[in-house]
Amino acid sequence: MISIVIVDDHPLARAGMLGELNRVGGFEIVGEAHDVDSAIDTVRALRPNVVLLDVHMPGGSGGGGAEVVRECVDMYPGTKFLAISVSDAARDVVAVVRAGARGYVTKDVTGERLGDAIRKVHDGDAAFSARLAGFVLDAFGTGAGDIADRDDExxxxxxxxxxxxxxxxxxxxxxxxxxxxxxxxxxxxxxxxxxxxxxxxxxxxxxxxxxxxxxxx
Missing domain, CATH: 1.10.10.10 (Winged helix-like DNA-binding domain superfamily/Winged helix DNA-binding domain)
Structure with a gap:
């Protein structure tokens, strides 16, 4: 069983992911968190195999899911991070990957594909759709880091x-x-x-x- 912590500021979203993963099977949901601070505390306390976390969350210093990853990824190398969001914008994908996440899926993903992404991340592989993987290649593979530059507006x-x-x-x-x-x-x-x-x-x-x-x- 792969142990999972689900991080999302919407209770219904957390419940939906929990239900889908229980339906698919092979995962143990060991904890939940609703903001940056509670996510960091939960990861540190439980050290799950995979953290499934939303990109945009309240709390912390305003860094959202990327902040959670930065605060935990080096301290707990056995814990992998998979971002999940309604956003498929390039700068969101690149920001969380720069922080150390191993994958990124959007919230319209099916339970089966979400399970596959979690297993890939757990095994040390990357998990992105073709379009999102293109953003990562643009930013890291070709050195086109401008895709992640902050837009003042x-x-x-x-x-x-x-x-x-x-x-x-x-x-x-x-x-x-x-x-x-x-x-x-x-x-x-x-x-x-x-x-x-x-x-x-x-x-x-x-x-x-x-x-x-x-x-x-």
């Missing part, structure tokens, strides 16, 4: 605002975003208003063009 957004921004830019409705992120429609509206204000954009169509130009959707 993007830095104005919180982690949650970035998640909402990417989903809205892909054409999802407020209701669909709310369902995907396990938040209320009113909260989505609040985040979208904040995003448009911070980026000085007028509507979601301008937002879609802005995100596409930066290859973050």
């Amino acid at each position: 993007l830095d104005r957004l919180t982690g949650r605002e970035q998640e909402v921004m990417r989903l809205i830019a892909r054409g999802m409705s407020y209701k669909e975003v709310a369902s995907d992120l396990y938040i209320s429609i009113k909260t989505v509206e609040t985040h979208v208003s904040a995003v448009l204000r911070k980026l000085q954009l007028s509507n979601r169509h301008e937002l879609a063009r802005w995100a596409a130009a930066r290859r973050i959707v």
Whole structure:
């Protein structure tokens, strides 16, 4: 049995991953955490084989999943990290891989494929879809590190605002975003208003063009 700690700030998301992994079989969920600080404490206390962690989480110094990896990966070399997120943006993938994660999957992954990714990471291999692997090759294989350079405009957004921004830019409705992120429609509206204000954009169509130009959707 591969021991797993699930890290996600949404209880329903954690429950969904736990249910899928129990259905697939071969995994023991030994702990859960909901933010950066509790994740670091849980990993240090339990030292699981694999940590399945969301990329955007509250707490710590604002580094999200990448911060958890940086704080634990050298201290506990027997623990591997697999990132999971609604985001498939290049800079998110590269940031967590730079920190030491062995793989990255998106939250629309099936239970079977998630299980396969966990086993690969546990065995010391990398686990990425073809598109996400391309980002990693661009950043590390060819030296094109500019893919991970911080965008000053993007830095104005919180982690949650970035998640909402990417989903809205892909054409999802407020209701669909709310369902995907396990938040209320009113909260989505609040985040979208904040995003448009911070980026000085007028509507979601301008937002879609802005995100596409930066290859973050």
